[in-house]
Amino acid sequence: MSNFAKVRPVGYRKGRAAIGEDPTRRYPIYAIKGGAPTLLEQRDEVARLLADENYDGDIAELLQRADQITAQIEQANQRQARLRALQGAVPPGDPQPGDQRQQPGMGPDDRGNPDPVSAAEAFVRSKALEHFRTSGKRGQFSVEYRAAPTGTVTTTTQPQQNTRLPGIIPNNPDFPLLVASLLDRQTSDGSTLEYMRDTSGPQSSWNKAAVVAEGGDKPKSGPFTFDLITTTTKTVAHWVPITRQTADDNSQLMGYINGRLTYGLEYKMDREILTGNGTTEMQGILTTPGIGSYQPGVGSTDVKLITVRKAKTQGELALYPPTAVVLNPMDWQDIELDEDDNGQFRVIANVTDPGAPMRLWGLTVVTTVAMAAGTALLGGFRTGATLWERQGITILMTDSHADYFTANTLVILAERRANVAVHTPQAFVKITFAAATS
Template sequence: MPVNIEQEYKQVQNDLKNVSDQLKAFAEESQTAIKNHQQLSEETKGKVDQMLTTQGELNARLQAAEQALANNDSGRAGRVLTLGARVAESDEFAAKASALAGGGKGSFSVPIQNAITEADGSGADLIEPTRVPGVVAPPNQRLFIRDLLNWGRTQSNSIEYVRETGFTNSADVVSENPSGGKPESDITFEMDSENVATIAHWIHASRQVLSDAGMLQSYIDGRLRYGLKLKEETQLLKGSGVGLNINGLYTQASQYSNPGVEVESDTMIDRLRIAMLQVQLAEYAADGLVLNPIDWTSIELTKDSQGRYIWANPNAVNGPTLWGLPVVTTQSLDQSEFLTGAFQMGAQAWDREDATVTISTEDRDNFIKNMVTILCEERIALTVYRPEAFVKGDFVLSSGA
């Protein structure tokens, strides 16, 4: 029976409001107990932990319902399709796959913007129920650097832009008719350009994969898409800017330098806060932190003298945050390295060509070996408007840490 997305959305909203009201009541009860020098019972603490968990689950369901509503164009329950599912359910796949699987020659491409998104489209007729239950997908790294950045679209092979190299703020209070004129601030710029980079890779697969849409989907999602996004992640962060490489955020960022804050027993958490201050002194506000997963785990496991976690709640479903900023964990940064900055204001990324999948039997000796080549590629660029808006460093701490 189809799920009524609107009804589900309203129900989750109501449930979330009820949980929030209960948490508010417990918070008031806690404040009263503190004033009266009393402690909350273990039962009450357990209820609060349970409600926090429920709140996190409801927030996740609410986000899923909102996304489903956004993809629902005719009142039917919409679906969020992976790259592999979009290829398997596309009109191009429906029209070409059978002929190629039966021994024909040729190739076809599926641009993502043209892929169908409804389950009852022509391509969906090829989708069959899963034959083998319990298939375990390879562990995938979650990539979020793309989400931190402001993305635009370009139709050019290179992007010319103005890079801000300095700002002197001379704003001041003046009289009605100042004899010496009003103060002049100074912003210095330089012209720069960045080339659009192509990120691509391919794999060989048996021709039989074209007869099984589910198998094709797993190849694309489990191998091609993951590998493409992993390389995109590395390029956006650490691209050298030499040759065909993107000039990455970490590559262009300013080096960490304590502007004069006295810190006793310097810690990883202290260093990140000072890096945020360094961004602020460059007239920007940091809106994200990027860490290696090992370093973030070390921070999450920080405890006080009584063995209680300081930054983490093992019972909560909340996303990772530190000093009020979202934390992105990625192995594209080496252990002990960190990056923070104004990702939304200090830089912009550009999509020249969305991820496209091309399937062909005409690559080398594919035809006589019953093989197909599956190619996945995209074209992107990155422009950093103010390098001082990003600060990089490492966690090589002082001897007192």
């Protein structure tokens, strides 16, 4: 029997009969000649015939065929649904789909993104930690987490180039919680940094721009002076011992990384950015030559609130508008609790919302014990300095330390490499508050 003879007709049509044939005979209509039509092809053909107002075939049989095709399609859909349900079924006690995503550090961030949002999450999600736990091998491994933009990948076949920083940095203030977040942050490709430090002084001393009459000579601004500063990235690191059982628990492991190691690096970074000596340590802003200073005059009764406002004016007069002020928590307490003669707080603080952004005279306020009490740092931080990171926060873990292996104890270490380029010292003002009077 030919393939054509095997195909079931989807309808009939009238035609001219051959000699000797019954003239009332109807001829079958096939969707595809030469092969059996699929369910979709049969459905489309029957639908076309049902929609054809001129169709003069057997309507009852066409309707019956439509019902049969509908039933066959529904049966095929039910079969696929049962197959998917069977494949997704898991016996009790076996790992359920998605369980790993609900473990600490495995879930998405608050925006639904699957990428890690902290050094601890990057570490517990890493293939290196998974291999360390399952392989039973001794040794050390590391996982790097970098919040700053990724730098250029270099190869050992090319000599390492020093990174020279641009001299003009755009001013783009944000609302951070740490001193490091106040700065412009970039990635360094090498360990040596070279940048130009502007030592020209206040803009008012060299800016000679003026209105010029037609045909007149244009004024020349200057003089400009720059120093080429060459420095190196500095490594900040520390480690803690943990038990092997703790290392197998994602919650405890993340607690150690976030609560101790990462916090310790951030705290030290704040101190280095403010007071680093620039030689054996990172370059601190307060130790950079050329920054401005403000201190109330002898006998002044200005409270700290007023002192910050006058220092802001000094920064604005230097044509480097301040964006933030860094205070010791004790000095910020004095400012928030300062009262007028009627016992009313001068600073209107929302005490019911401690998470609200701290602002003073339009400036972002950052409090840190890294700033000495009685002083403050005010400035245009993103205009004046850049934090260059050679290596983001890197977490290392090993069982190969002294006699820790036999004690079932591991070492987990966190480190980062960075330095600060203070390229525009005039953008900063160091504040020294007046001594309290009784």
